[in-house]
Amino acid sequence: MKLVIPGDLLSDDVKRAGEGTYVTSGEVHASVYGILDQKELRVIPLSGKYMPHTGDNVIGKVVDISFSNWIIDINSPYEALLHISEHPDRIYPFDMGQHLDIGDLFIAKVKDVDATMRVELTVETFNPLRGGRLIQISHTRIPRVIGRGGSMINLLKKELDCNIFVGQNGRIWVNGKEDNMDLAIQTLLKIEQESHTPGLTDIVRDMIKNAKREKGK
Amino acid sequence: MSDKPNKLIEKGKRLDGRKVDELRPIKMEVGVLKRADGSCYMELGGNKAIAAVYGPRAVHPRHLQEATQVIIRYRYDMASFSVKERKRPGPDRRSIEISKVSREALAPVILKEYFPRSVIDIFVEILQADAGTRTVGINASSVALADAGIPMRGIVSSCAVGKVDGEIVLDLTGQEDNYGEADMPIAMTQDGKITLLQMDGHLTKEEFAQAIELAKKGCKQIYEVQRSALISKYEGVSNV
Known part of the structure; x- marks a missing residue:
């Protein structure tokens, strides 16, 4: 393993370019500061903000409740939304705080992330984390x-x-x-x-x- | 101020003993601020500066955000004690201009489309100044950006060239800047693409070409320092 910094030339094999790299004029360069994984030709970053991907399991914190969504902080530059329809029962918008209140922590899964970084979550249970x-x-x-x-x-x-x-x-x-x-x-x-x-x-x-x-x- | 020396270059040596194509001594340290996402401290001769990077993070005020890419904010600030005569603190005409050109020197290398609707904030604080502070700010913040894990096409390196006593010199000091004929700060990527070029004073076409070549050499040296500063943060990794 080897440390690389942005701009370092990694390979001439454009097809192998992995995460943390970019391609210009037939060459693969590192785009982030991190550890080079030669095998898969990707750079594993050593720092940076969390960017949500579909399927990630995360711990979220309710920061606000809007009319039909819980607004969730997922330790990322982007807030995530948990829609009211994710609840197995039919609940009313004004009851949302009784299921998950502002400040509650809970386990969620990233359901979808679109191009504008609108993040949607889904959950298995609506039980907030208690204790621990x-x-x-x-x-x-x-x-x-x-x-x-x-x-x-x-x-x-x-x-x-x-x-x-x-x-x-x-x-x-x-x-x-x-x-x-x-x-x-x-x-x-x-x-x-x-x-x-x-x-x-x-x-x-x-x-x-x-x-x-x-x-x- | 009339501490003007008779000659700025004597027998090929400058007032501080350097040759015309030599940089001042550099010191660079990465990750000096615990609470910033990325940070860097840099010394270049009598210049001392600290750069902090925050983000990508949510934009406030909201109307500044852009739907398709990250926006970059750069604040260059001189501490009131950074110069001989107390400087009135806060932004002024000069520091607003430097903030703008420095931001534009770094923006082309950042892969902005990766973070729509967010902002990267860069703060540069000049603790001690002796000509060339904007180049120090750019060098330090470029390293701080890498330290923050922000994807970039490369690292930006920057240095000043100028004309003193009729000769083209690298990395002017305060005195050389004040009594010399020209001062030209330049920033470039490691493949030599220029992202900042300013000039104060006069140069002929030939001198200008010569100055650019000298700046390229200077930036290459600075790039090596930036690189080793970043690598040395995780020294243990190289022997994995």
């Missing part, structure tokens, strides 16, 4: 939090006996015993900081073990 804690990290670190094939997130859930939900938009909800949540959040912040170092899963496993031993004393 929410942290927010850079969305670019989320793949490391999940790990290859979910290795990292499964390790955290098992070792810390916590319920953890990871949103693609960088928000992570943790629920469990107070001590375990402390350690989980510490670990998650560590992952965010060290996300560019190799062999992170092993480092995290050791870190949790040491922390547990400390506590056992």
Whole structure:
């Protein structure tokens, strides 16, 4: 792996141009600052705002209620809309606050994003998240939090006996015993900081073990 | 001010000991502001500046937003203590002009269609000034934009050239600017496309061509500094 900056020449093979690149006069250049993935010819960004894509699972926060939509903050430059008709029952606009009120956090899926970045959400249940804690990290670190094939997130859930939900938009909800949540959040912040170092899963496993031993004393 | 020296260039050396085609010492650091999306601190000789980038984010006031692309706002501001005589704080004629030309120097490289209906805010604060602050501002904000993860066609590098004691020189100091014959700040992409060109003073056609060539050399050196500043932020990655 190699760090690249915008404008760096990556390849002459225009057909392989992936995310984080652009093509001019038969050459592929990097468009963002990040880590080059030679295999797929894409640049994995190290920073930047979350841009919603159809199918993403996110944690949203209700910021306003309009006549037929909940207006949701999804930690992105764009607000998302959850339409009243997403509710399984027929509810009245003036009752919307009883199902999801301003300030409520909930798990949602991005249903559609159009060219003007109008974002629509859908939900499985209208239950807001209650209890637990929410942290927010850079969305670019989320793949490391999940790990290859979910290795990292499964390790955290098992070792810390916590319920953890990871949103693609960088928000992570943790629920469990107070001590375990402390350690989980510490670990998650560590992952965010060290996300560019190799062999992170092993480092995290050791870190949790040491922390547990400390506590056992 | 009449601290005018008799000669600005003596035996091929300038007042600060540099050759005519040499830049002042540069220092650059990325990610200096915790709460900005991207930031960069830069020193160029006696110039010290800090650049902060926020966004893309929602536009306020709403009527400024554009349906198909991101808008860019650039604020160049000089601290009141940045010059010898206290400067009245706040925007003035000069800083409004510099903000405009600097914004237009950076706008062509940003892939604006990626973020419709949003804004990228760039703030440049000059902490200490000694001629060439707009070039420092552009260099620092270009790096800060990359640090913020904003997609761009390339990095913009900028430096000034001018004419002092009849010679074409790179990167003028305050004194050279005041008593020299011409000062010409230039910004360009790494493939040499010019995005900013201003001039104060007089140059002949031949001198102008020579000055552009010198500026290209200067910008290349600055580009290397910008590049290594960005790479060194994540030093561990290179040995993955």
